[in-house]
Amino acid sequence: MDVAPARFGPMEKPEVHRHRDVQGGAARAAVFGVSDGLVSNVALILGIAGASTDPAFVRVAGVSGLLAGAVSMAAGEYISLKAQAELVERELAIERASIAEDPELETAELTALYVERGLDIEHAERVARDLMSDPEVALEVHAREELGVDPHNLGSPMQAAFSSFLAFALGAFVPLVPWLVGGGTTAVWASAILGVAAAAIVGGLLARLTERSIVRTVARQVFVAAGACSATYLIGGLLGASVT
Numbered sequence: 001m002d003v004a005p006a007r008f009g010p011m012e013k014p015e016v017h018r019h020r021d022v023q024g025g026a027a028r029a030a031v032f033g034v035s036d037g038l039v040s041n042v043a044l045i046l047g048i049a050g051a052s053t054d055p056a057f058v059r060v061a062g063v064s065g066l067l068a069g070a071v072s073m074a075a076g077e078y079i080s081l082k083a084q085a086e087l088v089e090r091e092l093a094i095e096r097a098s099i100a101e102d103p104e105l106e107t108a109e110l111t112a113l114y115v116e117r118g119l120d121i122e123h124a125e126r127v128a129r130d131l132m133s134d135p136e137v138a139l140e141v142h143a144r145e146e147l148g149v150d151p152h153n154l155g156s157p158m159q160a161a162f163s164s165f166l167a168f169a170l171g172a173f174v175p176l177v178p179w180l181v182g183g184g185t186t187a188v189w190a191s192a193i194l195g196v197a198a199a200a201i202v203g204g205l206l207a208r209l210t211e212r213s214i215v216r217t218v219a220r221q222v223f224v225a226a227g228a229c230s231a232t233y234l235i236g237g238l239l240g241a242s243v244t
Contacts, residue, residue, distance in 0.1 A: 050236025
């Protein structure tokens with residue numbers, strides 16, 4: 001059987017294809033935080049504005065929504081990632097003990113796994129025994145292959161919580177700006193326009209990160225923001241009219 005020639009010379013190293021980190025918690029929390037803060041607070045502000053024409057009331061509601069949402073997002077992100085990390089650490093401890101107490105069983109598990117991946121049994125067993133010769137390497141391989149996690153990249157709960165807080169606050173602050181300097185119909189339109197424009201920017205950043213269609217991603221973000229603005233403003237107006 002002919003073997004295809006290597007694409008690099010004997011003294012050259014093959015280029016390593018690197019991927020973005022898509023597992024860590026901070027980036028995910030930041031993306032969702034900005035989007036959530038923007039949409040939820042523009043909806044809250046316009047809903048209140050639809051029910052009340054008092055700018056001070058809208059400002060208080062907007063600031064309260066910003067703080068409450070940011071704290072809630074940060075707390076939820078911290079608890080979620082902390083629980084996930086503790087679960088993974090527990091499974092890693094079980095795996096570490098199993099490697100120490102019954103290495104033959106763990107070797108057999110790795111052998112079976114590589115046979116399923118297409119290696120012949122002799123080659124699979126040789127690879128498994130080579131990996132099992134170093135307990136830390138063996139633990140890392142078992143974590144990746146059996147648990148589907150990178151034990152060195154579990155994400156920091158505190159970092160994710162901090163990123164989530166700042167991101168939500170940043171997104172929520174955008175539609176609040178017009179109410180810090182004015183009020184009335186002008187502030188309503190300014191909040192809506194800023195909210196939709198910021199949603200388009202978030203959509204563009206998401207499209208760049210995910211390498212998906214920028215038109216589709218931006219349109220999706222704008223549609224969600226515009227829909228939230230319209231719905232809550234109308235509902236606020238109806239509730240305000242019924243109260244008065």
